[in-house]
Amino acid sequence: MAAGISQEQLEFVYPLRVHIEDTDCTGLVFHANYFNFMERARSEWIENLGMGIAWQKEHELLFVIHSAAIQFLKPARVHEYVEVVSVIKTLKPASIIFAQHLRLAGQPDKILCKAEIKVVCVDKNIQPAALPETFYEKIGRIKT
Amino acid sequence: MAAGISQEQLEFVYPLRVHIEDTDCTGLVFHANYFNFMERARSEWIENLGMGIAWQKEHELLFVIHSAAIQFLKPARVHEYVEVVSVIKTLKPASIIFAQHLRLAGQPDKILCKAEIKVVCVDKNIQPAALPETFYEKIGRIKT
Amino acid sequence: MAAGISQEQLEFVYPLRVHIEDTDCTGLVFHANYFNFMERARSEWIENLGMGIAWQKEHELLFVIHSAAIQFLKPARVHEYVEVVSVIKTLKPASIIFAQHLRLAGQPDKILCKAEIKVVCVDKNIQPAALPETFYEKIGRIKT
């Protein structure tokens, strides 16, 4: 159940437990909280690449969310172990589109929700800024 | 600053205050929390129409979120008064697409984010169910 | 249902709606979220006194929570209107103890939870700092 990038470095799997705080009075996970799960996975990946919040502050950059689309397929329930699977779908000079989905842990066919999240790199004035070269090197891909 | 439906009954304006709990360490509102704002507006509207959570339970129906898309345009900050403006974009037999945006209170041009949220009506087995006729009557529109 | 200080300026009543996001899978409000309700009330009061977050930043002060004690008496449920009633129990040179309780709106006998929250005034180095004189003037009381 440890978080990790696959050998091809194209997929990052982040496991987590659903807690009571994530659920609502319908008995299921509250819809907005799936975005929290997705965010934890992206942050952990970016941290693993050495460009987490501390690095961003030091370089006066910030990775902010530009837009998101999500489909809820099946509900997650309290105390389930789930995994966020993340890939980079598109890499542009100043933005990254992550494709992410949530599945029951170890059950690749039990997809609970799917999302695409566009993250843009901005400077301290919240203006678009080029992603650092080191990002492309670490991610092992060239920008398209 | 009272919530209300416009005369045409096509637009529902829901005001709210941004609280510390809504923000994160970037100093801005945490992205997932914009969905909370949108949800409060929809729930208040549906409650005003007489079909809130209590009504849903009584009728063994539940309005659940099928999918959502959101664009973040400008950040909201702590203690700002904002308004969620909601309209029904599409009304189908078993689903509603809400178009919603968040703006600074009383400033129609200061749009902070825009979303489309598809809500589906399901029965107690989480299977699609027809929206109750009363919904169409109350909303003053016919299904398309 | 408007927030306001009573004539004696000793009690601040803050109304709010319980939303789906506040509840958990037990069907009731999640315990930690009662602290959010209490916080909104204190922030609104302090903002009304002219010493909100913006004022604090300008004066390089911050009101942070030192400690808290809470008793849960009856659960709050989704879509209920509730009120946080706040009084200042103790006012010291660098700290304030708020006594707060949550009740069903307009039903003084239906107390849902009671809390005491100690807030301390700190400077930019997170060191204790004297509460500004203006605070005592606005609150209409002398420090004890």
Place this chain on the structure above:
Amino acid sequence: MAAGISQEQLEFVYPLRVHIEDTDCTGLVFHANYFNFMERARSEWIENLGMGIAWQKEHELLFVIHSAAIQFLKPARVHEYVEVVSVIKTLKPASIIFAQHLRLAGQPDKILCKAEIKVVCVDKNIQPAALPETFYEKIGRIKT
């Protein structure tokens, strides 16, 4: 970094990462969210003992929070690894008092906050109910 009970079965250590969602615009963890951290630790422990939410529902019991007291000593910050250390301070026929503290992972001296949380066992009518015998057996202690 795996959660676990110590040999004496008296202490349960639960590690977690601080996420952006846990912080607020002061740059630090939002005070109410420390209760979430404490709750995750208790739930994981109770789940490990075989009496989690599913077990509780099956036995028509619920462990609910009666009261809590917390002291905030030092702030936690985004992306830190922290640990919740939990012990059972008092065990009564129908209630448990947990003493819990949060520390930086692997740094027993860096205590961030300390709490006492009283949990009571209630039946489906939210009336006090005896803790199941199995609880005492599993926890390896007799009620006082």
